[in-house]
Amino acid sequence: MRSLIKKGIATAVMTTSLAFGAQAASLKVAYDADPVSLDPHEQLSGATLQMSHLVFDPLIRWNKDHSFEPRLAEKWQRVDDRKVRFHLRKGIKFHSGNPLTAKDVKWTFERLKSSPDFKAVFEPFTYIEVLDDHTFLLVTKEAYPLTLNAATYLFPMDSVYYSGKDEKGQPKDQLKKHGNTFASRNPSGTGPYTVSYRQQGVKVEFRRNENYWDKESKGNVDMITLTPIKENPTRVAALLSGDVDFIFPVPPTDHSRIERNTATDLVTLPGTRIIQLQLNQNRVEAFKDKRVRQAVAYAINNEAIVKRIMRGFATAAGQQGPEGYDGYVEDLAPRYDLKKARQLMKEAGYEKGFRISMIAPNNRYINDEKIAQAVAGMLAKINIKVDLKTMPKAQYWPEFDKRVADIQMIGWHSDTEDSANFTEYLAACPDEETGRGQYNSGGYCNPKVDKLLADANKETNLLLRTKLLQEVEEILYEDAAFIPLHWQNLAWGAKKEVNIADVVNVMNFPYLGDLVIEE
């Protein structure tokens, strides 16, 4: 099996003359899921974004240091509070051969606005103004600081290719969930790869786009085979046996095994997904008392959970956004102090404690069930007795939405890679109309936080904005609005010769176009 790669290299060299000089190689990837659709707008999920980065290209993309790297847009300037001007690279062609122009970007933007999944990200934007074939303005309703963040979601689609009707008489640009649309089967982007074969849930094969514009990329992978492998042990075994070259995720239990193995490497990055508990103030009177909420925060030993349950594969959290995000405040550390917790309970008049219910999923986050059990045990020490119920994610979310329990677990990753997004969905006063606080099952509501959030969302001066967001984190910390547990880390495993460390990132869409496999 191990010789397969070499064989692949040999045949590639013989049969294709590649534009770039490095040795061409093929890569077998095993993720836990494959993309639901080849339509980049159908579902906002990790698998879709991973696919988008292979088949399409964004205007700009994140660097490892949380800065932006020009892609299809070679440069940009903020014109004013509401407008940013982008300049497209010239001479770029879609897989279909059609040239990329600003019209395609506008077309894509409008399609995104109609996508149920993506429209939230583009909600602050009103329109794109095409200046010429390679220049356009991205315009927001109000002053908006996160235009560039949103631009990482803008993967221009081939508007000409997606025009007209397919053989079923449906418009080719039709965007429909589980619709078996033209776009869900036939992608045309500018990306480094084209899809050469796809059997949903079984295998996707990507082939190098020979006319790819980025000639500077050192990437030498001409063929990618993506297989979804659901079971953790099987995925790890596939890497260890050499059947695949690159896997994600690697369960914490197998980290040392992959590290020890002389043929494989483990790459980990601190993650950005916060796991937190929400205390429902509408169901439990005691949770309306700040002191009780703080007592819960003091009673829970985040570090112990990270160490013992997550085996160090997480970063204990005291706030929503991880380090590197705008609102991050270094002082807001986890606060485990049992004595203080008991004292707070006493002050609040709940020395004798009370009984509450709690729910958590058991197959959504890493070790979610074990974490919930540990929390229940920790709360018992301040006389809060927890009736814990865990369930598969499919059943969990409807229960979560119904707010059936007094404490509910949720994990959140900011789609905009920005602190404000956490507050918007998890800590803002719940408001059905605006969709704010949609996942705030605790019912925490502090008008001051909402005000700061609104200001931050308009503040295009990033320094000022950071101050606002930091103040939000501080208030939430003081109020113990929720109980942050940790940020889940990310771990990839790969063969030694596959230099994944260079291309992986915290958003978990590895830039495989730039991947180098050594001989």
Added chain:
Amino acid sequence: MLLFLARRLIQGLLVMLVISFISFAIQDNLGDPLREMVGQSVSEAERQQLRDELGLNDPFLVQYGRFMAKAVQGDLGTSYFFKEPALDVILGKLPATLELVFGATLLIIVLSIPAGVYCAIHPQSWFSKAILGWSILGISIPVFLTAILLIYVFSIELGWLPSYGRGEVDLIFGSWESGFFNKDGLLHLVLPCISLASIMLPLFIRLIRSEMVEALHTEYVKFAKAKGLKLTRIYYLHALKNTMLPVITVGGVQIGTMVAYTILTESVFQWPGMGFMFLEAVNRVDAPLIVAYLIVVGAIFVIVNTLVDLIYGLINPTVRLAGKSA
């Protein structure tokens, strides 16, 4: 014969009707399919709208009625995830599962008959005792563990066999993707087939052994000895043929059950069959696919049972299937 088949057909339809009703009735408890379909920032109002579009907010009987109306035309609904008719999805996955079951069955037959017969003929030998001891152990080891163990030994440590998937497949009969006709496909079949067989093999060995022991104690075996026949003929014709009768009935049904057991094996080996698909469908709350799967498995059970009865009738001359003229 025709009457027999007609009766079975009606029974089968009834079974599937009941299955469809039950699976339809429980689908509300499987979870919310929307959650797996949309991103996290999609608002509740939009989700409601999608639910309406999917008809998920209609009363149960309305949904079931709609389902039945389509089902009688052979349309069991459209999978949310695959976006194709659920039946097509399942039929597309069926070859992988059937080949797995076929391979496992072959393995069971090839191993269990000699082992069972040997244990019956040589009850005192240490080898028999080893086989029977192992079979007790084998029954109690969960298939998941067996599979992981096999992967560890044969894929990781020895590197002889691939650890997951089906490998290369060839198209036969136009649309059937088969892994039986090339080396890579066959190599990929080995571990999953062993894992799947490991559930049933001990059972079959014990069954064949006990039936064979019984057959060896019959008068006709004694008479066959008195006739002066060679032992090999007595064992492998007289006794074995009679041993196979109960084995076929029990075994046939068990092999039908194995289709259901593939769920575990397939998920460990990332085998692209319908068992794995079912597990995924449950995770994704792909209700139409779940319902269709249950109906198809019900149909397979009925078909297998019918086949078993037909084969039994062929081997056992004293059985005349109802309706067959004497």
Added chain:
Amino acid sequence: MSKATGSLLEIRSLCIEFPSRHGVATAVSNVSFSVEKGEIVGLVGESGAGKSTIGNAVIDLLSPPGRVASGDVLLEGENIANLHGEAIRRIRGRRIGFIFQDPMTSLNPLLTIETQLVETILATLGGTREEALNKSLELMKSVGIPEPELRLKQYPHQFSGGMRQRVVIAIALAGDPELIIADEPTTALDVSIQDQILELIRTLCRERQVGCILVTHDMGVIANVTDRVAVMYKGNLVEMGSTQQILERPQHEYTRSLISAVPRTDVKLKRFPRVEYIEQVQSRSIDVKNHWLGQQDESFAAEHKAENGILLKVDDVNLRFQTQSAFLEKNRRYVKASDHVSFEVREGETFGLVGESGSGKSTIARIIAGLYQPDSGSINYAGTDLTRLSDKQRIPFRRQIQMVFQNPYSSLNPRMSVHDIIAEPIRFHSLARPGRETDGIVADLLDHVGLGAASGVKFPHEFSGGQRQRISIARALATRPRFLICDEPTSALDVSVQAQILNLLKDLQDELGLTMMFISHDLPVIRQMCDRVGVMRYGKLVEVNETETLYASPQHEYTRELLSLMPHLDNLSREGLETEPEREVALA
């Protein structure tokens, strides 16, 4: 040919042992006899006597751990006693043919007759398939099977019992053996067939000059075909002589009592002579008249009186079973198990039903007991039509009518203790207070049927066949029935045990005033047991009459045929009968 070396088969001082953890059981000790060409030697005795063991030992078919401990088996002078494996296989079939008791089980149900015959010929004589096939046809003809070409292609289940036994004989003869060992070859067959098969064996042995050892427990069989008889008792050969001599002038005590125990067809005796030589039944008799057993439910009895002395009236009862199901009525086939059957049973009498297997006797019994519902007709018991009662209304009648089944092995629940088996109906019908009263009654019943109260704690499998039938009888009596149906109660039992059971039934009838219906295919037994007899054939009752009248002057042709087939042991010694003392009543 001299006696010492010229015999076809000579068995000398044969000892057969079954070693086990608890010691060595000797099944056959020091047995010697010989068989000449063309001679049929009967080996007679009751179960456990060791007669079959000898037959099996000759061709090394003892079931493990049995072994020949000492002695010689000389086949034309060659000692084959300790041959095993391939050596003995060459003798099996080729030189010694074997016929087993039950033709239903000795043929492989899944192979055609042709396969089973041809494989035997190929294994013993060799040659080509073609030759073997021709020889098969020849054999089929010689054992009297019509249309042999067609029949060869068929499977055993398509043959009747008698025809199957013919096939078995054909197979036994397939290797042209010099000796045939026939182990109870007719026991499982109907009377009318028995005769034909015995005749066939006799003729074939004479024609082919084949020696034969005929193992049987049936004195009738011995009388009909054997030249010489060896009597076995508990592993020993107690007596050997010509058939005539043994039957007429038995020397050994055991032989005498064995012969006397054979139900007589010539005279009706008050009691069955028992094989007293072996019997030591220990029992405590109880005074039935004053016992719980003798007390009937007065109110129920008063309400349901026998009309004109007739307790049970079966009137025009019909019942058919579907033998082939089909969608269309016209394609379905039925067998008439009961075809316009009518008869009466008088209170206190024993009414016999006789007929061959499949004649419908058991069906009638089951209809009366309420196990089958007839298609039409009525069963009138003391003025009540049982067929019109609901299950609930029927319960008191179920208590009144009890049944003893043929097979004492399958009719007792193996998981219940004997005490519980007998107490169950008492509890169900609330006939006695639970606890001490019920326990006392059960103990008395066990004593009364000769098992002893102490046996209540045991389980059915710890008992012999005869003892189990006693348990069945005790269970039937536990409801204090008025009407007892006995369906072939002794046909699975040895002749000596049969006598005990039949005597027990007779005694009980006398003591309790029971009315009995007695079903059997055994004409001598019927004659001894019954006051009146009905003869059944193909679901029809062909004749009903007083027993003596029926045996003396049968009216129906079929009755005459049946009676003519009855084995006649006219020259039987009457010695045993005369020595039968009057006080020997087991349970008086």
